[in-house]
Amino acid sequence: MTLNPALDLTYTVDALVPHATHRVGHVAERAGGKGLNVAGVLHALGEPVLATGLLGGATGAAVEARTRPPHRFTAIGGETRRTVTVLDGVDATGLWEPGPVVTGEEWAAFRAHYADLVKDAAVVVLSGSLPQGLPADAYAQLVRLAQRYRCRSVLDTSGEALRLGAAAGPDVVKPNADELRALGPDVPKPGAGGLHALDPTDTAVVESHGPRGLIARTPQGSWRAAPPEVVTGNPTGAGDACAAALARGLRDGTPWPRLLADAVALAAAAVAAPVAGEIDINHYRATRERVHVQPHG
Amino acid sequence: MTLNPALDLTYTVDALVPHATHRVGHVAERAGGKGLNVAGVLHALGEPVLATGLLGGATGAAVEARTRPPHRFTAIGGETRRTVTVLDGVDATGLWEPGPVVTGEEWAAFRAHYADLVKDAAVVVLSGSLPQGLPADAYAQLVRLAQRYRCRSVLDTSGEALRLGAAAGPDVVKPNADELRALGPDVPKPGAGGLHALDPTDTAVVESHGPRGLIARTPQGSWRAAPPEVVTGNPTGAGDACAAALARGLRDGTPWPRLLADAVALAAAAVAAPVAGEIDINHYRATRERVHVQPHG
Numbered sequence: 001m002t003l004n005p006a007l008d009l010t011y012t013v014d015a016l017v018p019h020a021t022h023r024v025g026h027v028a029e030r031a032g033g034k035g036l037n038v039a040g041v042l043h044a045l046g047e048p049v050l051a052t053g054l055l056g057g058a059t060g061a062a063v064e065a066r067t068r069p070p071h072r073f074t075a076i077g078g079e080t081r082r083t084v085t086v087l088d089g090v091d092a093t094g095l096w097e098p099g100p101v102v103t104g105e106e107w108a109a110f111r112a113h114y115a116d117l118v119k120d121a122a123v124v125v126l127s128g129s130l131p132q133g134l135p136a137d138a139y140a141q142l143v144r145l146a147q148r149y150r151c152r153s154v155l156d157t158s159g160e161a162l163r164l165g166a167a168a169g170p171d172v173v174k175p176n177a178d179e180l181r182a183l184g185p186d187v188p189k190p191g192a193g194g195l196h197a198l199d200p201t202d203t204a205v206v207e208s209h210g211p212r213g214l215i216a217r218t219p220q221g222s223w224r225a226a227p228p229e230v231v232t233g234n235p236t237g238a239g240d241a242c243a244a245a246l247a248r249g250l251r252d253g254t255p256w257p258r259l260l261a262d263a264v265a266l267a268a269a270a271v272a273a274p275v276a277g278e279i280d281i282n283h284y285r286a287t288r289e290r291v292h293v294q295p296h297g
Numbered sequence: 298m299t300l301n302p303a304l305d306l307t308y309t310v311d312a313l314v315p316h317a318t319h320r321v322g323h324v325a326e327r328a329g330g331k332g333l334n335v336a337g338v339l340h341a342l343g344e345p346v347l348a349t350g351l352l353g354g355a356t357g358a359a360v361e362a363r364t365r366p367p368h369r370f371t372a373i374g375g376e377t378r379r380t381v382t383v384l385d386g387v388d389a390t391g392l393w394e395p396g397p398v399v400t401g402e403e404w405a406a407f408r409a410h411y412a413d414l415v416k417d418a419a420v421v422v423l424s425g426s427l428p429q430g431l432p433a434d435a436y437a438q439l440v441r442l443a444q445r446y447r448c449r450s451v452l453d454t455s456g457e458a459l460r461l462g463a464a465a466g467p468d469v470v471k472p473n474a475d476e477l478r479a480l481g482p483d484v485p486k487p488g489a490g491g492l493h494a495l496d497p498t499d500t501a502v503v504e505s506h507g508p509r510g511l512i513a514r515t516p517q518g519s520w521r522a523a524p525p526e527v528v529t530g531n532p533t534g535a536g537d538a539c540a541a542a543l544a545r546g547l548r549d550g551t552p553w554p555r556l557l558a559d560a561v562a563l564a565a566a567a568v569a570a571p572v573a574g575e576i577d578i579n580h581y582r583a584t585r586e587r588v589h590v591q592p593h594g
Binding site for chain 1: 306308310313314315316317318319320321322323324355358359362379381383385387388389390391392393394395
């Protein structure tokens with residue numbers, strides 16, 4: 001589920017020079033947004049998945065046309081945002097449009113649509129930033145709706161949306177270490193404390209440490225999972241591949257050590273894939289039995 | 298007529314820093330392309346005008362939706378290009394997508410459509426760069442088609458497309474001084490020579506000198522036209538406002554001195570308007586009687 005998707009444009013130029021005009025050599029265009037990446041990974045793995053969220057305008061139509069997994073979005077009056085990433089020989093420069101302002105009526109329409117979907121779903125993944133106009137507790141509302149229909153939930157966001165959403169008690173929160181630190185006074189000690197206001201008997205905290213793997217504190221115990229080797233590549237979408245693995249494992253009741261190994265391997269397979277939001281399936285198969293998982297804390 | 302229109306995006310950021318990520322403060326989106334600007338100016342002046350050209354894909358649909366004057370475009374399979382202009386406190390940084398490759402069949406379809414339109418038109422303005430896939434003499438072909446149907450033509454392009462197009466003998470060519478210089482061995486002496494291969498008894502050369510005005514060499518004589526004062530503002534679209542005035546004057550048989558005064562005043566009114574491609578109509582009215590026109594050469 002992606003409340004704030006984007007049309008991701010990637011431009012290749014020789015060198016980005018401020019205040020000059022550049023002829024773009026190559027343009028790549030894809031449906032962006034963390035939840036769309038999660039759905040894309042599950043779809044590539046052959047899992048039944050439905051992508052949803054908010055889309056509007058011509059840019060929203062372009063995102064929908066480029067969304068490969070099955071999807072049912074809610075239409076909004078505003079225009080879905082674009083992101084422009086300019087690649088030169090050195091690194092990436094990002095330009096992020098502010099995106100639409102969602103009205104109260106649109107948010108109510110989405111919640112009704114979402115309630116219909118979670119009735120029939122085993123797990124929902126709630127990913128990414130909130131568009132303008134939504135209440136800060138939007139994810140908390142969606143977590144509670146999922147609970148009402150006995151649908152499990154994975155929350156992957158940051159800042160106030162994470163703090164308020166986590167307080168509603170999703171099954172898993174998947175912050176990265178930076179996102180946890182950004183919570184300020186609510187920062188838990190990574191791998192030792194917990195998200196403030198979380199009931200540790202209910203919610204698992206799976207904390208991402210980038211290329212060094214995951215630390216999970218769960219009602220069943222705590223583990224550290226690390227990849228067998230460092231993978232070089234494109235880290236965009238690695239966290240979303242990890243969230244996809246968590247969702248699948250929750251649905252299947254996979255024991256945590258095996259689930260965490262799977263999540264680390266899928267994240268590494270996303271880094272190894274050249275295109276953001278995709279996975280290298282052979283890399284995944286070759287890695288998942290070799291992830292180091294050990295009790296922690 | 299615009300063979301290579303664009304969706305022009307303007308992003309406002311605090312400062313453009315290569316290899317950083319920027320949250321865009323404001324996004325403006327407009328139909329871009331020199332011919333669309335010409336049509337927009339004539340439409341704003343209340344003149345009957347029809348915009349045409351090639352459009353494709355979702356970006357083409359967005360351009361069409363933002364084209365205010367009446368229009369009939371030819372659809373192509375490729376995707377119309379975007380341009381991104383990033384404004385920071387200092388200046389503009391441009392990113393121009395390469396745009397679609399037009400097929401031979403699409404070009405043939407456009408020529409048939411264009412022939413239908415010029416049959417009923419008094420003047421056609423041929424503006425801007427050629428998209429990939431079109432022959433270098435594309436404008437020469439369109440000038441000859443217009444001649445066949447006794448439709449007058451104004452050509453505003455650059456490089457090889459200008460050199461070959463001018464050789465077909467349009468009624469007016471409107472190069473700027475830089476474009477003339479870029480022609481290399483075919484460079485005429487501004488205001489004294491003429492475009493190589495042009496028959497000076499047929500084609501008027503109206504050479505733009507930016508804020509300093511115009512120099513025109515025509516079968517009826519040569520003139521220099523200068524604005525009464527320097528206007529500060531956005532020069533984008535000033536040349537297109539000038540082309541619009543030339544087209545209207547050709548249609549009405551306006552004597553050259555009055556026509557050139559009108560063209561200089563409309564160009565100044567485009568600079569005075571805050572939005573590229575629009576004109577400040579009050580500025581135009583206040584300026585057109587005060588343009589200095591004098592015989593030249």
